[in-house]
Amino acid sequence: MTIGAGIEEAGAKESFTLAAGLSTEPVPVDSYISPDFFELERKRVFGRAWLFVGRVDQLPEENSYFVKEIDICKASVLVTRNEAGKVQAFHNVCSHRGNLVVNDDCGTKKRFRCEYHNWTYQNDGALIGVPDQKNFFNLDKKKCGLTPIATGVWEGWIFVNMQREPEISLEEFLGPYGKAYAGVPFGEDHETLVIEARFNANWKLIMDAFAESYHVPAIHPGTLAPGFANPVHNKYARPLSGNTFGLHAAWSAYGNPEYAPPPDSEVERIACKIDTGGLLGSDVNDEVLRLRAHPAINPTKESCWSADVTSIFPNFNIDYSTGGYWTHEFWPLSRDATHWILTIRIPKASSVRHRLQLEHYAARWAEIVLEDVTNCERIQKGLESGAKDVMILQDGEFMIRHMQETLRKWVNAETVADAMK
DSSP states (O other), X not given: OEEEOOOGGGXXXXXXXXXXXXXXXXXXXXXXXXXXXXXXXXXXXXTTSEEEEEEGGGSOSTTEEEEEEEGGGTEEEEEEEOTTOOEEEEEOBOTTTOOBSOOSXXXXXXXXXXXXXXXXXXXXXXXXXXXXXXXXSSOOGGGOSOOEEEEEEETTEEEEEOSSSOSSOHHHHHHHHHHHTTTOOOOSSOEEEEEEEEESSOHXXXXXXXXXXXXXXXXOTTTTHHHHOBTTTBTTOOOSEEEEETTEEEEEEEOOTTOOOOTTOHHHHHHOOOOSSSSSOOSOOHHHHHHHHSTTSSTTOOSSEEEEEEEETTTEEEEEETTEEEEEEEEEEETTEEEEEEEEEEOOOXXXXXXXXXXXXXXXXXXXXXXHHTTHHHHHHHHHTTSOSEEOOOGGGHHHHHHHHHHHHHHHOSSHHHHHO
């Protein structure tokens, strides 16, 4: 369901929260601090949901691979593209004595050899070599390959499910979100900037930092607020629209049409050319036009649009603007520790000016998101004190409320079918 924003100049519009069928009551904070709740998340959420692990462009040719560590599941995941082009994930665990087989982050190999006893596997997981095989007892190599993990690909994004027999397919899991965002132009040959950090805060607190724009005037007064708020028309940076897609959600950010780089921001003044209808973009090009034309992007097609934030349950964001797109991964390490990965993806530059715009875009976003996440440890400390039992959320924070309600369904459900109701 798509709802237009309550921009102050236009008057109040329908509530995001009510339109999504969400409660308006205060939200309990136990999910951020309870050890018992965290164990239920480990088992019933991350142990049963489809989890993002990478993009197909990380597997550019046959026999390429990468390894993804999923600490919350205590799993080392080996993702490969075999000679037939199939993308498949495996537990990175030798069938002999349980040693990790692959110790590199990524590469191209036709065969993987365990360094403990030289058991050797093909890129498709098959066991093909066992030293002194005759000294084993009825060893059947066909039954001793790498243990496969259920793997699915949607729009180039690779997901895995840690259940041996997943209760739900990736298509069913993505549901209306997968249909709505099918065909979004991600472009090709993007360059990437990756920022990783570990914080002493619950994973959802890091995720919440990007789930609303109510904080923009307070946390980002000198960086984001001038472009994402307007002192007359949208003082509090209210969203333009809000969406829920079953387990998943999205919102569109306002862009101040009156924004201009300040006189002392010489680099931004050179780079900035707001002819794309957004603040975070570059000159108009075919990729920008295709992005803006997609029905899921800025779904109400507001002219004062800057970016879309989309959240795929439980811990993955894909966000879009006219300068490129970026992703967040929020990986729990413990109830009060998180591994956060931000990947900013920008197109190949078509000119010197375009390159300057893209570099400025990436650097600006890096500065902004660091302002977001550095506040989260203070929130964790405040919640741990026990001073507050609930959070009081406003309408623009509907995505946090939606996440909390969805999370509790999964934590309390005995089966995925029950969680999906």
